[in-house]
Amino acid sequence: MSDDGDLWESIEQLQDWLARAQPDRPPQETLLLRMLKLSEEVGEVAEAVIGATGQNPRKGTSHSWDDVRSELCDVIITAAVALRTLTPEPREFFTTHLAQVTTRSGKPDPHP
Template identity: 75%
Template structure:
Protein backbone atom coordinates (compact mmCIF):
# COMPACT_ATOMS: atom_id res chain seq x y z
CA UNK A 1 0.00 0.00 0.00
CA UNK A 2 1.28 3.46 -0.84
CA UNK A 3 2.28 5.77 2.02
CA UNK A 4 -0.03 8.53 0.80
CA UNK A 5 -3.19 6.44 0.94
CA UNK A 6 -5.37 6.66 4.05
CA UNK A 7 -5.66 3.66 6.35
CA UNK A 8 -8.54 1.28 5.65
CA UNK A 9 -11.94 2.48 6.80
CA UNK A 10 -13.30 0.96 10.00
CA UNK A 11 -16.08 -1.55 9.41
CA UNK A 12 -18.46 0.22 11.80
CA UNK A 13 -19.07 3.96 12.13
CA UNK A 14 -17.01 5.62 14.82
CA UNK A 15 -19.19 7.04 17.58
CA UNK A 16 -16.84 9.99 18.15
CA UNK A 17 -15.34 11.51 14.98
CA UNK A 18 -12.62 13.13 17.09
CA UNK A 19 -11.23 9.66 17.83
CA UNK A 20 -10.78 9.20 14.09
CA UNK A 21 -9.19 12.66 13.78
CA UNK A 22 -6.74 11.77 16.57
CA UNK A 23 -5.97 8.44 14.89
CA UNK A 24 -5.46 10.05 11.48
CA UNK A 25 -3.24 12.75 12.98
CA UNK A 26 -1.11 10.11 14.69
CA UNK A 27 -0.88 8.04 11.52
CA UNK A 28 0.18 11.09 9.50
CA UNK A 29 2.69 12.13 12.18
CA UNK A 30 4.32 8.71 12.01
CA UNK A 31 4.67 8.92 8.22
CA UNK A 32 5.46 12.59 7.58
CA UNK A 33 8.78 13.20 5.87
CA UNK A 34 9.10 16.75 7.26
CA UNK A 35 8.89 17.53 10.99
CA UNK A 36 8.75 20.72 12.99
CA UNK A 37 7.31 24.03 11.81
CA UNK A 38 7.66 23.10 8.14
CA UNK A 39 5.68 19.90 8.69
CA UNK A 40 2.94 21.91 10.39
CA UNK A 41 2.81 24.39 7.51
CA UNK A 42 2.65 21.58 4.96
CA UNK A 43 -0.20 19.95 6.85
CA UNK A 44 -2.12 23.23 6.77
CA UNK A 45 -1.30 23.79 3.09
CA UNK A 46 -2.85 20.40 2.33
CA UNK A 47 -6.17 22.24 2.69
CA UNK A 48 -5.45 24.20 -0.48
CA UNK A 49 -4.94 20.97 -2.39
CA UNK A 50 -8.20 19.55 -1.09
CA UNK A 51 -10.14 22.72 -1.92
CA UNK A 52 -8.71 22.52 -5.43
CA UNK A 53 -10.08 19.00 -5.70
CA UNK A 54 -13.54 20.33 -4.75
CA UNK A 55 -13.27 22.90 -7.52
CA UNK A 56 -12.17 20.23 -9.99
CA UNK A 57 -15.11 18.02 -9.00
CA UNK A 58 -17.62 20.89 -9.35
CA UNK A 59 -16.23 21.78 -12.78
CA UNK A 60 -16.39 18.11 -13.72
CA UNK A 61 -19.91 17.63 -12.37
CA UNK A 62 -21.20 20.61 -14.31
CA UNK A 63 -19.29 19.80 -17.49
CA UNK A 64 -17.70 23.25 -17.56
CA UNK A 65 -14.58 22.07 -19.38
CA UNK A 66 -15.70 21.51 -22.99
CA UNK A 67 -12.58 19.50 -23.73
CA UNK A 68 -13.30 17.01 -20.93
CA UNK A 69 -17.09 17.16 -20.58
CA UNK A 70 -18.76 15.73 -17.49
CA UNK A 71 -16.08 13.90 -15.52
CA UNK A 72 -17.45 13.91 -11.96
CA UNK A 73 -20.71 13.45 -10.09
CA UNK A 74 -22.23 15.43 -7.24
CA UNK A 75 -21.35 12.45 -5.04
CA UNK A 76 -17.71 13.18 -5.97
CA UNK A 77 -18.22 16.79 -4.86
CA UNK A 78 -19.66 15.61 -1.54
CA UNK A 79 -16.70 13.30 -1.03
CA UNK A 80 -14.22 16.07 -1.79
CA UNK A 81 -16.01 18.43 0.62
CA UNK A 82 -15.71 15.78 3.32
CA UNK A 83 -11.99 15.52 2.55
CA UNK A 84 -11.70 19.28 3.10
CA UNK A 85 -13.48 19.00 6.46
CA UNK A 86 -11.31 16.08 7.61
CA UNK A 87 -8.13 17.79 6.44
CA UNK A 88 -9.08 20.98 8.29
CA UNK A 89 -9.81 19.08 11.50
CA UNK A 90 -6.54 17.14 11.24
CA UNK A 91 -4.67 20.44 10.70
CA UNK A 92 -6.43 21.93 13.73
CA UNK A 93 -5.55 18.85 15.79
CA UNK A 94 -1.94 19.22 14.65
CA UNK A 95 -1.93 22.78 16.01
CA UNK A 96 -3.48 21.91 19.35
CA UNK A 97 -4.34 18.83 21.37
CA UNK A 98 -7.49 20.76 22.38
CA UNK A 99 -8.88 20.73 18.83
CA UNK A 100 -12.28 19.44 19.93
CA UNK A 101 -12.76 22.27 22.41
CA UNK A 102 -11.38 24.91 20.03
CA UNK A 103 -13.69 23.78 17.24
CA UNK A 104 -16.74 23.46 19.49
CA UNK A 105 -16.17 26.93 20.94
CA UNK A 106 -15.66 28.45 17.48
CA UNK A 107 -18.75 26.74 16.07
CA UNK A 108 -20.80 28.10 18.98
CA UNK A 109 -19.49 31.62 18.28
CA UNK A 110 -20.29 31.37 14.56
CA UNK A 111 -23.73 29.97 15.34
CA UNK A 112 -24.49 32.78 17.83
CA UNK A 113 -23.17 35.42 15.44
CA UNK A 114 -25.11 34.03 12.48
CA UNK A 115 -28.31 32.76 14.06
CA UNK A 116 -28.45 34.76 17.29
CA UNK A 117 -30.82 37.37 15.86
CA UNK A 118 -33.19 34.60 14.75
CA UNK A 119 -33.36 32.98 18.17
CA UNK A 120 -36.03 35.22 19.55
Protein backbone atom coordinates in the same frame (compact mmCIF):
# COMPACT_ATOMS: atom_id res chain seq x y z
CA MET B 1 -10.79 4.52 12.26
CA SER B 2 -12.77 4.93 15.48
CA ASP B 3 -15.35 2.18 16.03
CA ASP B 4 -17.84 4.47 17.76
CA GLY B 5 -17.76 7.04 14.96
CA ASP B 6 -16.39 9.87 17.11
CA LEU B 7 -15.02 12.50 14.73
CA TRP B 8 -12.27 13.77 17.01
CA GLU B 9 -11.04 10.29 17.98
CA SER B 10 -10.76 9.48 14.27
CA ILE B 11 -8.94 12.78 13.63
CA GLU B 12 -6.52 11.95 16.44
CA GLN B 13 -5.84 8.56 14.84
CA LEU B 14 -5.31 10.15 11.42
CA GLN B 15 -2.96 12.75 12.85
CA ASP B 16 -0.97 10.04 14.64
CA TRP B 17 -0.84 7.96 11.45
CA LEU B 18 0.44 10.97 9.47
CA ALA B 19 3.09 11.65 12.09
CA ARG B 20 4.35 8.06 11.80
CA ALA B 21 4.05 7.77 8.00
CA GLN B 22 5.64 11.04 6.94
CA PRO B 23 9.29 12.02 7.15
CA ASP B 24 10.39 13.67 10.37
CA ARG B 25 10.25 17.43 9.85
CA PRO B 26 10.51 20.44 12.14
CA PRO B 27 7.12 21.20 13.74
CA GLN B 28 6.72 24.51 11.90
CA GLU B 29 7.30 22.83 8.53
CA THR B 30 4.80 20.08 9.37
CA LEU B 31 2.23 22.72 10.27
CA LEU B 32 2.77 24.64 7.04
CA LEU B 33 2.49 21.47 4.97
CA ARG B 34 -0.81 20.60 6.69
CA MET B 35 -2.14 24.05 5.76
CA LEU B 36 -1.01 23.59 2.14
CA LYS B 37 -2.76 20.21 2.04
CA LEU B 38 -6.00 22.01 2.87
CA SER B 39 -5.57 24.25 -0.18
CA GLU B 40 -4.99 21.18 -2.32
CA GLU B 41 -8.22 19.59 -1.09
CA VAL B 42 -10.22 22.78 -1.77
CA GLY B 43 -8.83 22.73 -5.30
CA GLU B 44 -10.12 19.18 -5.69
CA VAL B 45 -13.60 20.39 -4.72
CA ALA B 46 -13.38 23.01 -7.47
CA GLU B 47 -12.22 20.40 -9.97
CA ALA B 48 -15.12 18.12 -9.04
CA VAL B 49 -17.69 20.95 -9.37
CA ILE B 50 -16.29 21.87 -12.78
CA GLY B 51 -16.44 18.20 -13.75
CA ALA B 52 -19.96 17.71 -12.40
CA THR B 53 -21.26 20.70 -14.34
CA GLY B 54 -19.36 19.86 -17.52
CA GLN B 55 -17.64 23.24 -17.61
CA ASN B 56 -14.45 21.92 -19.19
CA PRO B 57 -15.31 21.31 -22.87
CA ARG B 58 -12.27 19.08 -23.29
CA LYS B 59 -13.34 16.72 -20.48
CA GLY B 60 -17.12 17.10 -20.49
CA THR B 61 -18.96 15.76 -17.46
CA SER B 62 -16.11 14.01 -15.70
CA HIS B 63 -17.37 14.00 -12.09
CA SER B 64 -20.60 13.42 -10.22
CA TRP B 65 -22.17 15.33 -7.36
CA ASP B 66 -21.18 12.38 -5.17
CA ASP B 67 -17.58 13.21 -6.12
CA VAL B 68 -18.18 16.79 -4.96
CA ARG B 69 -19.63 15.55 -1.66
CA SER B 70 -16.63 13.24 -1.14
CA GLU B 71 -14.18 16.06 -1.85
CA LEU B 72 -16.01 18.30 0.63
CA CYS B 73 -15.63 15.56 3.24
CA ASP B 74 -11.90 15.47 2.46
CA VAL B 75 -11.74 19.23 3.09
CA ILE B 76 -13.45 18.82 6.48
CA ILE B 77 -11.14 15.95 7.47
CA THR B 78 -8.02 17.80 6.32
CA ALA B 79 -9.07 20.95 8.19
CA ALA B 80 -9.75 18.96 11.35
CA VAL B 81 -6.32 17.28 11.12
CA ALA B 82 -4.72 20.71 10.62
CA LEU B 83 -6.60 22.02 13.68
CA ARG B 84 -5.41 19.01 15.68
CA THR B 85 -1.86 19.81 14.57
CA LEU B 86 -2.29 23.30 16.02
CA THR B 87 -3.90 22.30 19.31
CA PRO B 88 -4.07 19.18 21.45
CA GLU B 89 -7.73 20.05 22.24
CA PRO B 90 -9.38 20.50 18.82
CA ARG B 91 -12.82 19.35 20.01
CA GLU B 92 -13.05 22.07 22.64
CA PHE B 93 -11.65 24.76 20.37
CA PHE B 94 -14.03 23.84 17.53
CA THR B 95 -17.07 23.60 19.81
CA THR B 96 -16.36 27.05 21.28
CA HIS B 97 -15.78 28.56 17.84
CA LEU B 98 -18.93 26.96 16.41
CA ALA B 99 -20.96 28.39 19.29
CA GLN B 100 -19.53 31.86 18.59
CA VAL B 101 -20.34 31.62 14.87
CA THR B 102 -23.82 30.34 15.66
CA THR B 103 -24.42 33.23 18.05
CA ARG B 104 -23.17 35.77 15.48
CA SER B 105 -25.59 34.34 12.93
CA GLY B 106 -28.50 35.23 15.20
CA LYS B 107 -29.17 31.70 16.36
CA PRO B 108 -29.17 30.87 20.06
CA ASP B 109 -26.11 29.05 21.37
CA PRO B 110 -27.04 25.33 21.40
CA HIS B 111 -24.48 24.70 24.19
CA PRO B 112 -24.90 27.51 26.74
